[in-house]
Amino acid sequence: MEEELQPEYGPKWSDQRVERMLGALVIFVVGLLLAMIAVVLIRAWPSFAHNGLAWFGPGGDVDDELNAISLSGQNGTEYVWTFHAWPLIWSTILITGGAVICGLVSALFVSVFIVEFAPTWMSNVLQPVVRFLASVPSVIYGLLGVLVLVPFIGNQLITEPQKASVAGVISLTGYSLLAAVLVLTVMIAPLMVSIFTDGLRAVKPGWVEGSLALGVNRWRTTWKIAVRAARPAIVAGTVLAVARAIGESVMLAMLSGSVGFAPNPADGLIFIYEPSRPLAPTIVKNVDQLSSKPANATLFAIAAVLLFSAAFCSFAGWMARRAMRKYGAA
Amino acid sequence: MAPSVATPPPERPQAAPPQGKAPTKAVEGSSTWSMLDRIGLAFCWALGLLFCAIAVAIVVYLFLQGVKFLKLDQLTTPAATGFSETETGGFSDALIGTIIVAVMGISLALPVGIAIAVWLVEYGRPAPLARVTELTIEAIAGIPSIVLALFGTVIFSSTALGFLSRSNEGVVFGRSFFAAAAMLSLVALPLVVASTRQGLESIPRHVREASYAVGKTKAATIRRILLPTARPQVATGMILGLGRIIGDTAIILVLLGATQNFAPVEGAVFPFDYLRGAGTTLTNFVYEASPTGNLNQPQKAYAAAFVLLLMVLGLNAAADLVHRRARKAGTWSH
Amino acid sequence: MEPLSAPPPIRRLDPQDPIPAREVVLGVPTNGNGAAGAPAAGGFTAAKRSIAAPQFSIRRMEVDKVSIHYGAKEAVKGVSLPIRQGEVLALIGPSGCGKTTLLRSLNRLTELTAAARLTGSIRLDDVDIRLIEPTLLRRRVTMVFQQPNPFPMSVFDNIAYVLREQGSRRTKKKVLAPQVHSALQRAGLFEEVKDNLDHPALKLSGGQQQRLCIARALAAEPEVLLLDEPCSALDPQSTAVIEDLIVKLRDDVAVVIVTHNLQQAYRIADHVAFMYLGDLVEYNSATRLFNAPAQERTREYVSGAFG
Numbered sequence: 001m002e003e004e005l006q007p008e009y010g011p012k013w014s015d016q017r018v019e020r021m022l023g024a025l026v027i028f029v030v031g032l033l034l035a036m037i038a039v040v041l042i043r044a045w046p047s048f049a050h051n052g053l054a055w056f057g058p059g060g061d062v063d064d065e066l067n068a069i070s071l072s073g074q075n076g077t078e079y080v081w082t083f084h085a086w087p088l089i090w091s092t093i094l095i096t097g098g099a100v101i102c103g104l105v106s107a108l109f110v111s112v113f114i115v116e117f118a119p120t121w122m123s124n125v126l127q128p129v130v131r132f133l134a135s136v137p138s139v140i141y142g143l144l145g146v147l148v149l150v151p152f153i154g155n156q157l158i159t160e161p162q163k164a165s166v167a168g169v170i171s172l173t174g175y176s177l178l179a180a181v182l183v184l185t186v187m188i189a190p191l192m193v194s195i196f197t198d199g200l201r202a203v204k205p206g207w208v209e210g211s212l213a214l215g216v217n218r219w220r221t222t223w224k225i226a227v228r229a230a231r232p233a234i235v236a237g238t239v240l241a242v243a244r245a246i247g248e249s250v251m252l253a254m255l256s257g258s259v260g261f262a263p264n265p266a267d268g269l270i271f272i273y274e275p276s277r278p279l280a281p282t283i284v285k286n287v288d289q290l291s292s293k294p295a296n297a298t299l300f301a302i303a304a305v306l307l308f309s310a311a312f313c314s315f316a317g318w319m320a321r322r323a324m325r326k327y328g329a330a
Numbered sequence: 331m332a333p334s335v336a337t338p339p340p341e342r343p344q345a346a347p348p349q350g351k352a353p354t355k356a357v358e359g360s361s362t363w364s365m366l367d368r369i370g371l372a373f374c375w376a377l378g379l380l381f382c383a384i385a386v387a388i389v390v391y392l393f394l395q396g397v398k399f400l401k402l403d404q405l406t407t408p409a410a411t412g413f414s415e416t417e418t419g420g421f422s423d424a425l426i427g428t429i430i431v432a433v434m435g436i437s438l439a440l441p442v443g444i445a446i447a448v449w450l451v452e453y454g455r456p457a458p459l460a461r462v463t464e465l466t467i468e469a470i471a472g473i474p475s476i477v478l479a480l481f482g483t484v485i486f487s488s489t490a491l492g493f494l495s496r497s498n499e500g501v502v503f504g505r506s507f508f509a510a511a512a513m514l515s516l517v518a519l520p521l522v523v524a525s526t527r528q529g530l531e532s533i534p535r536h537v538r539e540a541s542y543a544v545g546k547t548k549a550a551t552i553r554r555i556l557l558p559t560a561r562p563q564v565a566t567g568m569i570l571g572l573g574r575i576i577g578d579t580a581i582i583l584v585l586l587g588a589t590q591n592f593a594p595v596e597g598a599v600f601p602f603d604y605l606r607g608a609g610t611t612l613t614n615f616v617y618e619a620s621p622t623g624n625l626n627q628p629q630k631a632y633a634a635a636f637v638l639l640l641m642v643l644g645l646n647a648a649a650d651l652v653h654r655r656a657r658k659a660g661t662w663s664h
Numbered sequence: 665m666e667p668l669s670a671p672p673p674i675r676r677l678d679p680q681d682p683i684p685a686r687e688v689v690l691g692v693p694t695n696g697n698g699a700a701g702a703p704a705a706g707g708f709t710a711a712k713r714s715i716a717a718p719q720f721s722i723r724r725m726e727v728d729k730v731s732i733h734y735g736a737k738e739a740v741k742g743v744s745l746p747i748r749q750g751e752v753l754a755l756i757g758p759s760g761c762g763k764t765t766l767l768r769s770l771n772r773l774t775e776l777t778a779a780a781r782l783t784g785s786i787r788l789d790d791v792d793i794r795l796i797e798p799t800l801l802r803r804r805v806t807m808v809f810q811q812p813n814p815f816p817m818s819v820f821d822n823i824a825y826v827l828r829e830q831g832s833r834r835t836k837k838k839v840l841a842p843q844v845h846s847a848l849q850r851a852g853l854f855e856e857v858k859d860n861l862d863h864p865a866l867k868l869s870g871g872q873q874q875r876l877c878i879a880r881a882l883a884a885e886p887e888v889l890l891l892d893e894p895c896s897a898l899d900p901q902s903t904a905v906i907e908d909l910i911v912k913l914r915d916d917v918a919v920v921i922v923t924h925n926l927q928q929a930y931r932i933a934d935h936v937a938f939m940y941l942g943d944l945v946e947y948n949s950a951t952r953l954f955n956a957p958a959q960e961r962t963r964e965y966v967s968g969a970f971g
């Protein structure tokens with residue numbers, strides 16, 4: 001061991017001491033994240049182990065299965081583990097996918113508008129509007145959805161014959177994919193807009209000028225040069241939005257309909273009126289069952305799936321940004 | 331080539347108007363664009379206006395409902411059990427709960443976040459650890475809060491942390507203001523780190539060097555010069571973090587308990603009796619009071635949502651103020 | 665889609681602007697007026713003009729008492745000069761004298777700078793350019809910038825972009841390839857990149873990037889070509905390629921070139937404008953400006969630079 005150089009006298013907060021303390025804190029936070037991943041996986045393991053890959057597949061009524069799992073834990077009888085999460089996963093895919101697609105398109109147009117085409121007064125209005133929309137708590141979106149949007153969909157949009165046509169399978173009340181997707185879009189689009197606008201503003205002005213100097217109009221220049229050059233920011237914003245959408249629990253618990261039902265696109269357009277329940281709200285709805293051991297494992301298994309989907313999105317985004325670096329888009 | 335005198339073709343605009351009068355400008359308009367481009371621009375306008383309309387609708391609608399249903403005594407009376415909306419009291423506990431959670435959460439997230447940002451910008455050694463830390467912060471930002479909440483139940487119901495919540499014959503309840511605030515601070519942490527980092531990184535090298543040159547240590551430089559300079563960004567991060575904390579519902583639902591009142595732990599000293607006990611916040615109250623919740627009192631849900639919205643608007647205004655002040659004070663320019 | 669395609673170039677002879685008789689080799693004193701005094705710089709008698717006198721010259725653009733302000737600062741002060749097809753105009757002058765600013769105003773790029781304000785008028789074929797829609801104007805008057813600014817795409821796409829966006833419906837690679845190749849060939853870049861047209865343009869060398877930008881501007885088939893120091897990053901050989909190109913182009917396109925290289929201005933320009941601190945000090949034929957400048961300032965600049 002070599003001796004560390006120590007100043008003969010020094011202030012109480014010597015640099016080395018500070019660095020070590022900060023380093024320890026950083027390591028603690030990194031450790032906390034690792035611990036969280038480990039804990040979630042360990043807790044989730046029994047559920048995955050008992051179901052195998054069937055965990056992700058369809059089969060049976062997922063709500064009944066959850067009930068049976070919870071009850072078996074409380075009654076002290078032999079634990080029940082059977083769980084087929086497909087309806088929840090399918091609902092997550094549909095709602096997240098729908099909201100991200102709608103959000104991506106609208107966020108792209110709005111951010112292009114703010115950065116390039118809006119008159120100054122308009123972008124001065126839009127920027128705080130976007131910031132405000134991004135900061136409204138999800139529960140408020142949920143409340144407005146429940147009290148305004150859901151009744152509107154249930155009473156005005158869905159016709160009686162439509163309700164009757166699926167009456168034997170599911171009742172259409174307005175709590176639906178449509179409501180969930182619309183509100184989720186409003187929640188995540190502002191998030192994307194703020195990242196997209198940063199990206200668009202950072203595009204080298206020389207590229208835009210170069211294109212304009214060749215007589216390409218501003219609309220085409222913006223989309224072909226500026227948006228193209230800002231693709232890494234667009235990917236980053238989209239990834240963040242996907243993570244937010246996958247993890248959104250409370251608003252979706254309020255609007256999605258909270259039924260373990262897998263909406264079927266084969267039903268035709270009516271399927272957007274069908275209720276369902278994604279993964280994250282399932283945890284919220286069953287929080288009371290955490291004390292039941294098998295239910296606890298099942299909920300942690302759902303959490304693990306959420307965690308890995310979010311991580312996978314980040315990874316996919318990272319790969320996409322790497323691929324884009326080829327042509328030097330900053 | 332035989333140059334011939336040609337007159338400009340008729341479809342061209344004729345020569346400049348008489349001198350002295352500036353010609354009206356042909357600003358680049360959408361008139362020369364193809365149809366598709368023009369439709370796109372119209373779509374831009376439509377979406378921009380739609381965003382504004384949604385924001386205005388939310389504010390106006392909640393404002394109207396709030397004015398209609400918010401009674402001042404709701405802010406001072408706790409919730410009670412009852413059969414009609416007139417008997418069930420107000421949501422003072424929820425309001426106070428939100429404030430407690432916000433203060434506790436941010437006072438944990440702020441120092442930790444600043445410390446991490448300082449380490450990343452000013453030290454960042456060894457490099458792999460810095461990389462891992464950046465990834466960690468990014469990952470924490472991407473973790474759904476419901477997953478953080480579940481993780482919290484595991485940590486805080488461990489016997490070692492029993493002193494932070496109610497425990498009964500060795501069984502730790504695991505739900506308390508401490509637990510909720512600790513996990514909420516993780517929600518705010520990435521925002522504080524990102525903002526503080528940005529602030530520190532925008533300080534040019536020569537400022538640090540000037541400080542070292544007069545014999546200050548790195549630590550003193552950070553404390554006396556860098557952090558004060560980055561204060562606007564730190565404040566912005568704090569405000570953003572606060573917004574996320576008061577807006578979060580999932581962690582509250584899981585870690586603060588399913589009650590609409592304070593449930594202080596008997597026998598503990600104030601304020602720890604309250605902080606160790608279960609409680610509620612405005613978001614939780616709105617959730618429970620909505621038609622999908624257990625209370626189903628839409629009028630009170632509107633009232634509470636209105637109060638919550640006012641807080642959010644206040645935070646937005648504060649962020650704007652900080653931003654504008656910082657800009658007025660000027661930044662480093664080269 | 666008709667209005668989107670560039671209108672055919674109009675060649676218009678200006679009767680007041682007689683075709684100047686021009687000496688081809690310098691050093692042969694042909695100063696008809698003889699008033700400008702003795703040849704100023706001995707250096708030029710040794711330099712050869714490699715180009716033939718222009719066959720014709722047609723006035724295409726007219727800069728008329730143009731002043732450009734950036735806020736309170738006046739970057740260009742009341743400049744008037746003609747720009748002719750059939751010959752090459754070089755703008756010279758010390759750094760910061762407003763050459764780029766003047767050049768940018770010719771296709772209304774100054775309007776992108778919020779602080780910039782232009783007075784006076786610029787006409788293209790006798791039409792005030794403020795009356796021409798900027799996109800259409802910039803299609804006819806294209807510019808190559810001082811800093812090479814290839815788009816973050818492949819070499820091929822950089823040039824195909826122009827063709828695609830200028831309204832040609834067919835956007836298949838195969839269809840565009842001949843045009844792209846010929847543009848690259850004309851800019852003297854084809855041999856270097858022909859094996860890998862998918863190469864990212866930003867990974868080319870600085871000089872290659874600049875030639876790519878020139879190729880891009882050529883692909884647009886402009887009527888007036890503005891070149892802002894196109895050879896500042898090039899080696900002598902590629903400079904020669906570009907110079908040859910410019911001279912070849914001058915019959916079809918009115919060329920304006922900004923350069924700090926006075927030899928170059930002398931080699932390829934037919935007329936030269938010398939600017940100083942925003943003023944147009946002297947506008948004259950290249951031979952006269954370099955050998956018998958009318959202004960003292962020009963003489964100092966030209967001789968100073970040539971030692």
Ligand SMILES: Nc1ncnc2c1ncn2[C@@H]1O[C@H](COP(=O)(O)OP(=O)(O)OP(=O)(O)O)[C@@H](O)[C@H]1O
Pocket residue numbers: 734737739758759760761762763764765766777779810
């Ligand atoms: N965007 C701008 N905002 C404010 N002033 C500017 C701007 N662009 C140029 N100027 C000023 O206008 C003057 C002329 O600049 P310009 O770029 O035209 O010079 P130049 O002759 O091209 O110089 P160089 O040979 O170095 O390229 C300079 O004094 C410069 O400071």
Ligand SMILES: [Mg+2]
Pocket residue numbers: 763764765810892
């Ligand atoms: Mg210049």
